Amino acid sequence: MIHLPPRYDEPLPPAFFPASAPTPFSRADFGADFHWGASAAAYQTEGAWQHQGKGPSIWDDFTRRKGVIRRNEHARVGADFYNRYEEDLDLAHGLGLSDFRFSAAWPRVLPEGTGAVNRRGLDFYDRLVDACLERDLRPWLTLYHWDLPSALQARGGWTNRNVVNWFAEYAQVMARRLGDRVQHWLVLNEPMVFVGAGHLLGVHAPGRRHLGAFLAAAHHATLAQAEGGRVLRAQLPATARIGTTFSCSYLTPQRPGNAYDEAATRRADALLNRLFVEPVLGQGYPVAELPALGWLLDRYQKPGDDQRMAFKFDFWGIQNYTREVVRFSPWLPLQWASLVPAKQRSVPYSDMGWEVYPESLYHMLKQYAAYPNAPQLMITESGSAFPDERQGTRVVDPARRAYLQAAVGQVLRAQREGVDVGGYFAWSLTDNFEWAEGYGPRFGLIHIDYNTQERTVKDSGRWYQEFLGGAPMAQEHTAENVARL
Incomplete structure (x- = not known):
């Protein structure tokens, strides 16, 4: 049985929508002004890690450590x-996308993090923006997608309060150069991830495992998020739209009705889904659910910070991949909760080990839309990693196609229930370096042979293209063929 929008009642297995099943909704159902795109990130895709004056980033440094990345891989070529980029933008245009989200590499623009601008690096983003516009792709520029300049990490990085000023300088440089053409700006990509995974768990750059470092970095990222918005507002035309992005997961207790698991779920929600959102609204940190958070953050807050953390964004980018099941854990300070891996729960899961649960998108859109004064929401990342299979000139990926279709359906479900959601960006346009997982998991609509860098549009990309009403896709979905369409 297929549950169609506006209702899904259960987790969806990877092949929930058979490849032959018609899509039960159309692009027109979302409205003429809906943004359809795909996303990418500088460090994961660009390569050219020492090219034309670019400085090193914390990820360049992190990937040199043995054992922190699967198979000791790196993104020096990515x-x-x-x-x-022109080849990839041709493919994006051929898919029928109206929008393309990418990030700039801070150390490519400011090799030392502050001070002298690397003109050749800034020229690259100038060319990239122009190339998007030439192909009728609206550029969405993310200022920070995790690649802090190494020079700033040497000065404490996100644990140094001066990072707020460093980031403001970088934002100003970008806005002055590209603000005449880029209408959509995003300040930070998933602060909970780069702060938590990088400063508490140590599995991402810069690889720290310290509660104090996590709390300091969290507070300074919250301040930078708002300050970046203010800098952009002051520099950009009034027509520009400014947003930021939040990672999130729909959370449910392992034992519904159990007081310990229910309370653990509320604490996990405060940490994972609310920590960076509520300060933006002027509500401060969610200390009611996490009292220890408030006590520790007092060490880093200064008078007036509550006001400095607030900013009225034009939109929020919601980035959701799965749900998480939470149980009480007496061994984890701060939240006293742990996440139950999907592999232990007899549910379908992706190559990342994440539960295949597209309905999570619907729940998180509803949760964020429920905030008073919430701005418009955008799905700025959504996708899943599944195996690809080559069949002649095709790359067959039915599970990814099924997930993509189901996820888009969940967005429509939320929209039909009154959520102001204005766009959907698939993660990702191409396969890329997936951080600590290296090149193993593939999220792309476009397959990359990393030995040759040959691009091939997957069947999931072909479905997206057909859904968006682009030109008929050739059987051989290479960049050359798409460019001829």
Whole structure:
């Protein structure tokens, strides 16, 4: 049985929508002004890590450590987007996308993090923006997608309160150069991830495992999020739209009705889903659910910070991939909760080990839309990693196609229930370097052969293209063929 929008009642297995099943909704159902795109990130795709004056980033440093990245891989070449961006934008245009989200590499623009601008690096983003516009792709520029300049990490990075000023300088440089053409700006990509995974768990750059470092970095990222918004507002035309992005997961207790698991779920929600959102609204940190958070953050807050953390964004980017099941854990300070891995719960899961649960998108859209004075919401990342299979000139990926279709359906479900959601960006346009997982998991609509850098549009990308009403896709979905359409 297929549950169609506006209702899904259960987790969806990877092949929930058979490849032959018609899509039960159309692009027109979302409205003429809905933004349809795909996303990418500088460090994951660009490569050219020492090219034309670029400085090193904390991820360049982190990937040199043995054992922190699967198979000891790195992104010094990545998807070679720096040299192949026109080819990839041709593919994006051929897919029928109206929008393309990418990030700038801070150390490519400011190799030392502050001070002298690397003109050749800034020129690259100038060319990239122009190339998007030439193909009728609206550029969405994310200022920070995790690649802090190494020079700033040497000065404490996100644990140094001066990072707020460093980031403001970088935002100003970008806005002055590209603000005449880029209408959509995003300040930070998923602060909970780069702060938590990088400063508490140590599995991402800069690889720290310290509660104090986590809390300091969290507070300074919250301040930078708002300050970046203010800098952009002051520099950009009145027509520009300014947002930021939040990672999130729909959370449910392992034992519904159990007081310990229910309370643990509320604490996990405060940490994972609310920590960076509520300060933006002027509500401060969610200390009612996490009293220890408030006590520790007092060490880093200064008078007036509550006001400095607030900013009226034009939109929020919601980035959701799965739900998490939570149980009480007496061994984890701060939240006293742990996440139950999908592999232990007899549910379908992706190559990342994440439960396949597209309905999570619906729940998180509803949760964020419920905030008083919430701005418009955008799905700025949504996707899943599944195996690809080559069949002649095709890359067959039925599970990814099924997930993509189901996820889009969940967005429509929320929209039909009154949520102001204005766009959907698939993660990701191409396969890329997936942080600590290296090149193993593939999220892309476009397959990359990392030995040759050949691009091939997958069947999931072909479905997206057909859904968006672009030109008929050739059987051989290479960049050359798409460019001819």
